[in-house]
Amino acid sequence: MPTAFIPFTMRASARDGHRRTFRTDVERLSAGHLHWAPLDVLRSTGTQAVFRGAVPQGAHTTTDADLARFLEDRLATADIHLDLSVTIDR
Template sequence: MSTTFVSFTLTATAREGGEERFRSDIWQVTSAPLGGATLTLAGAEGTTAVFNGVIPETRRTADAVTLVSFLEDHLATTKSIHLDLAVNIHRGR
C-alpha cells in the first residue's frame, strides 16, 4: 500500500518575546522532519517565515486547524520552540 502525502504552506510568526530567537528557531524547524512533515523554507522577512511542506496523510491532516495544533505541539515538546502557525492545505494537486 502506498503512502499518500498532503502538501501545505506553513506561515510561522514569532510570538511576543521570541523575536530575537526567531531566525534560530526557523533553521531548527527546517533541520529535520517535524512530526513526519518535511519543510522547505520559501522565504522569511522580519519575524515571519513561509515554508512549503509535505506530510503523510493521517487524521492530523484532516483540516488546517488540526494540523496547526499538531505542529505547534510537536515544536513545543520536541524542540522547545513556540511560534504562531497558520497552514493552508493544498488538496487535489
C-alpha cells in the same frame, strides 16, 4: 501499502516571548531538524517565514486548523514556539 503525504503551506510568526529565537527556529526548521515533516523555506523576514512541506495523512490533516495545532504541538516538543497558520494544498 504506501503512506500518503499531504502537502501544505505554513506561515510562521514569531510568538510573543520567543522573538529572540525566531531566526534560530527558522534555521532549525529549514535544516531538516524535523524528520517527520520536511520543510522548505519559501521566504523569510525577521518576524515571519513561509514554508512548504508535507506530512503523512491522518486525523491531523482533516482541516487547516487541525494541522496547525498538530504542527504547533510537535514544534513545541522540539522547543520551537511559533504561531502558525496552515493551508493544506487540495
